Amino acid sequence: MDLFCLDGKVALVTGGARGIGKGISAVLGKIGATVIIADIDAVSAETTVSELKENKINTEFIDADITKTDDREILVKKIIEKYRKIDILVNNAGMSLKCPAENVLDRDWHRVIELNLHAPFFLTQLVGREMIKQHQGKIINVTSMSAFIVNKGIPQISYNVSKTGLEMMTKCFAAEWAKYNIQVNALAPGYVLTPLTEKAFSRPEIMKERTDLIPMGRIASPKDIYGTVVFLASKGSDYVTGQSIVIDGGYTLW
Numbered sequence: 001m002d003l004f005c006l007d008g009k010v011a012l013v014t015g016g017a018r019g020i021g022k023g024i025s026a027v028l029g030k031i032g033a034t035v036i037i038a039d040i041d042a043v044s045a046e047t048t049v050s051e052l053k054e055n056k057i058n059t060e061f062i063d064a065d066i067t068k069t070d071d072r073e074i075l076v077k078k079i080i081e082k083y084r085k086i087d088i089l090v091n092n093a094g095m096s097l098k099c100p101a102e103n104v105l106d107r108d109w110h111r112v113i114e115l116n117l118h119a120p121f122f123l124t125q126l127v128g129r130e131m132i133k134q135h136q137g138k139i140i141n142v143t144s145m146s147a148f149i150v151n152k153g154i155p156q157i158s159y160n161v162s163k164t165g166l167e168m169m170t171k172c173f174a175a176e177w178a179k180y181n182i183q184v185n186a187l188a189p190g191y192v193l194t195p196l197t198e199k200a201f202s203r204p205e206i207m208k209e210r211t212d213l214i215p216m217g218r219i220a221s222p223k224d225i226y227g228t229v230v231f232l233a234s235k236g237s238d239y240v241t242g243q244s245i246v247i248d249g250g251y252t253l254w
Helices: 019-030 042-054 069-083 106-134 157-180 204-211 223-233
Strands: 010-014 034-039 059-063 088-091 137-142 182-189 244-247
Touching: 010 019, 010 069, 010 106, 019 034, 019 042, 019 088, 019 137, 019 223, 034 042, 034 069, 042 059, 059 069, 069 106, 088 106, 088 223, 106 137, 106 157, 106 182, 137 157, 137 223, 157 182, 182 223, 223 244
Parallel strands: 010 034, 010 088, 034 059, 088 137, 137 182, 182 244
Antiparallel strands: none
16 A cells, blocks of 8 residues: 555645545545645635645645746745645646637637646646656646547537647656656546536436446546546556546447
């Protein structure tokens, strides 16, 4: 079990206030990491931090819009000044906009690409410089099964393209930074039932339509993601880099 212990490690989770990011923050903290949540939703983040602290997890919130250069730089500087290192980076923050391809507006395309692809690149670059000094680090990019397939009936071209780019970014960083003992991998969930998605799945016809396409016959819960997060953040994955683990109940098998 020592392979999966994160005692003494410092983890930065973007978009950690709600949904999958909240769960990732909790599981990393439960196995020993100090967790820094970076988010723009201060209200949700403070609530999450309070809940985690009640469960004896060492955590704090830093208000940061990772699409902004200054915010990224201040975020990393604050963590290094206080903790002297960053061991784990989880690029989880993201967004999607559903719109037929012919109607996508310029500003909406750029909003999605900026948050889902540009921001993770430049934040990874900043954190990676610190990890290079440390000669160790774990970077987990939360992509999507939509990086590999087009979800049936869901027009979200900007999201799919951004997640595909994040997959290749994972491979490029992994290849360049392997010599520094930094492992860079991707976690690619399928449909996950969270407070952010439960409204869409509350309609029986939508739930049936989605689950009919999943060989395992159900939508994932956040808990279905946790084991992979622990693996990729821990010593258990020290010889794994540049890989993507798809957690989709078999959706992409068809």
